[in-house]
Amino acid sequence: MSTPRFLKLPPGVRRTTIETSRGPFAALEALPGSGVPERRPALLVPGLTGSKEDFLAVLQTLAASGRRVVSIDMRGQYESIGPDDESAYTRAALGEDLTALLETLGPDPVHLVGHSFGGLVSRETVLADRVRPASLTLMSSGPCAVTGQAATKAQSLRDAVPQLGMQAIWEIALEPDYTGRGLEPEIVAFIKARTLGNSETGLACMANEILTSPDHVEDLAKHCADTSLRTLVLYGENDDVWEPAAQAAMAERLNASKVVIPGAAHSPAWDAPETTATALTAFWNQAEHPCR
Template structure:
């Protein structure tokens, strides 16, 4: 579960609704102020039980670096809800949502998938064969080559065993991160966010995290620029496997010590720096 330490929203972050051919998605749209020229657009995809708020700590630095940022709630998450009248939570359908958002903002976008969001980001890139009109690059943050670690598997299997028989409110005391401390207002938000999730989406995501195949070879064959960020320590995807995936992809790699599973929260300056360095270096290479 993503841990939040603050809900402070930057002044230039506008809560928006993105109308796409796949439905309407809640997002923060962060546009650089007039003092910094806009040089790129990034699409940030949260993980399991996450939301656009997970990226709040990195938004100011990314915006100051000249990047327009869209941080979204995925289908079934928080303020997006079902997105359309007949929602599906299959991996391929959720990946198609990302394609639709990229089209809506007239890509290409720098795509970033955190944790479970990495599953969807990879599927979106593979489905479109790395289409350069959609994707300027793809970054995986604390996401490994296939299914989650054995420790996380036990937690997901437990969730799946009770999700049809317990309400989300009854489940909250068991899923909240008891070892983490957060300001009272953030704790209230985390509970409210959990209650707004769609149980069908949670179950589908849990199944996908348990059964995700290793599609590293297929992705490695695509020419799209790739990077991997690994916050450590992490119990969801083993950091050694994350680094090995980066090597097999020929991707840029950044290890962020002390970042844990959410380096965007615990080490936002280092995370934003790694993203900007990667994005802007590839833009310079493309322009050369």
């Protein structure tokens, strides 16, 4: 990562705030070069410890196809305000936030993309069925709670945050790890700002949510069949959070389209941005014109 893409906004991408009925959400917004979207918009939702910047490398390419594309910090993440109320960070409550965002970004139906834990939250939004998206993409997201090493990390985060606080966790564990990887100082500075900007209550609660999520794939499959909602399961071939085989099986259960990104791990939008953006654009176009 020689270029700090997290810190430099490409042309046509800007920082903004999306005001909704459930409060404001910090966002990155990309528009087509003409400034006039001709296709349906898209909303990109990050994972547990992520932020809107996780999609920075794909925003410009996605918007070039004629769309308004918005990535957000969920409630309590980085630059989106979050309360100390634990009930604000359940999957259902965060799903209601996404419903409000879909309403705000309308009136046209919005393509919804959830990465990792953001995929579990997006599933809640779809199943609540208060606003129907133009399509649903589950990116590097599994059928239920994480297991194995990913579960161990989530448990450590859930248990350590209330005991130590994020400042101490940053100084003791995270900063030495990031600097030891040889990351550029400005990238480490960004990751520090993002880490300490998170709501500690939110982080602990969302870590618990990713550890306890039930399998709602059958419910989602029925909903998609009943409403003709097109769904894509997209993941890196080397994903180390949810096993690729588990995601492939989920795609089959959902009767969903499936794209495996070569060479990518858990963050295809970062590891292979052009391939990921091309796959998303093709899927969105097909969802808008299924007969073509």
